[in-house]
Amino acid sequence: MPRLSSCSPRTVRTTATACRSSRIASAPNATSTTPSTSPARSSRCGSQCATSPARTSSAPNCAPCSPSWTNPTRTTSVSDRVRAALARVIDPELRRPITELDMVGAVEVRDAAARVELKLTIVGCPAADTIERDVRAAILSVPGIDVAQVDVGVMSRAERDALTEKLRGGRPKAMQFGADTLTRIIAVTSGKGGVGKSTMTANLGVALAASGLRVGILDADVFGFSIPGLLGIEGVKPTQVGEMILPPVAHDVKVISIGMFVDAHTAVSWRGPMLHRTIQQFLTDVFFGDLDILLLDLPPGTGDVAITIGQLLPHAEVLVVTTPQRAAADVAERSALVARQTGQRVIGVVENMAGLVQPDGSVLELFGSGGGTDAAARLSTPDETVDVLAAIPISVALREGGDVGMPVVLAHPDDPAALAITALAARLATGGRGLAGRKLGLSVT
Ligand SMILES: Nc1ncnc2c1ncn2[C@@H]1O[C@H](COP(=O)(O)OP(=O)(O)OP(=O)(O)O)[C@@H](O)[C@H]1O
Secondary structure, eight states: OOOOOOOOOOOOOOOOSTTTSOEEESSHHHHHHSOTTOHHHHHHHHHHHHHSTTSOOOSTTOOOSSOOTTSOOSOHHHHHHHHHHHTTOBOTTTOSBTTTTTOEEEEEEETTEEEEEEEESSTTOTTHHHHHHHHHHHHHTSTTOOEEEEEEEEOOHHHHHHHHHHHTTTOOSOOTTOTTOOSEEEEEEOSSTTSSHHHHHHHHHHHHHHTTOOEEEEEOOSSSOOHHHHTTOTTOOOEEETTEEEOOEETTEEEEEGGGTSOTTOOOOOOHHHHHHHHHHHHHHBOOOSOSEEEEEOOSSSSHHHHHHHHHOTTOEEEEEEOSOHHHHHHHHHHHHHHHHTTOEEEEEEEEEEOEEOTTSOEEOTTOSOHHHHHHHHHOOSSOOOOEEEEEEOOHHHHHHHHHTOOHHHHOTTSHHHHHHHHHHHHHHTTOSSSTTOOOOOOOO
16 A cells, blocks of 8 residues: 655744744734745844843834733733634635634733744644744734734644544544535546546636635546646645645645655556555545535546446546547547446536637637547437537647646636636536435335
């Protein structure tokens, strides 16, 4: 089983000891825009303290170095207001208020200064700077507070375990997307490689998230992972809190990919059991939270990953991507049939790389035509009609967006391919969330 390592540790800069490492700001404008790690401010404050440790610093922009926080003179209502402001700070990875995540320790107020203990989940938390900056801004947003001191520490193991437990909602560690999940799971599949499955998955995910849905992408294309690159997060490592893996967020989409755990230049060559365990671990250990839609980018063909996904997620829906070429449609049909054998429902066909519009307005059908309609017709049964849900034209902007990690639906929303993908997302989004139409495996005895 592959070891999914945590993100590379960085040292958290704590402010446990006053002044030397404290990052104290004197005014909202100064702090919210100035990096809290400003060496100038730290050393200025540090030198003040070195000479008069217990005294209020008189340096410009330097807050009291060691105020007597234990004996606050302000009423508790001000610290309550600081706490209320902190409840608006959202952890970028866990997507919940930091107060709910028990990341806020003591909150103390003295005169116009507030001190807050911030407990990060792990040492080297990649979101540390963002959280600290937001905490500082939240403190300074409270009327009457113009000095913010944030003492940054790290949760103890017990606190981390308690958080993991809380995030799981008290449920034992298990596959998150079982038959009773309210999350719609859509596997993007094709028989043939290079038809644009990953490009479609990435853009669809971003378009669905832009429409207000909570979206996750699981890159199950273990051998040819490309989702991190398509979404501009190549090289980003997930944070690990205890046994829980927090998926990086790109363009509002939570993303997990084997590419985040192996060296960029490593070729993954695993046999079936290893692939199975990896996908299973993704579905169990990665904390996606409450999602509306989970998209799966499958490798081409009908191999081990497709079978694993069929076994683990028989209630998933399947979106078949093909090109207009008849040969591609033949193979696409096969991948959909395998999915169907596991109980998954084919919800439609996407014909990608449809005609390229020429400067004179004529359309060049580089890959022929009719493949999508063909595949849909062959996949339709007397009980279930399968439609072509979208035809995505060939687009230079789409390809370029993939190359630079900026999906075309965001970078060029008026591009014909972007418009077609956005319309497809809107169509899929109307499917709603829940168990409606799902086989529940109930039987009457
Ligand atoms: N509509 C399109 N117009 C232009 N280029 C496209 C279009 N769709 C995809 N591409 C390009 O085609 C190439 C293959 O796309 P992609 O990697 O998404 O395919 P895939 O089916 O996921 O491939 P694989 O089989 O490797 O998983 C990429 O370079 C992508 O930018």
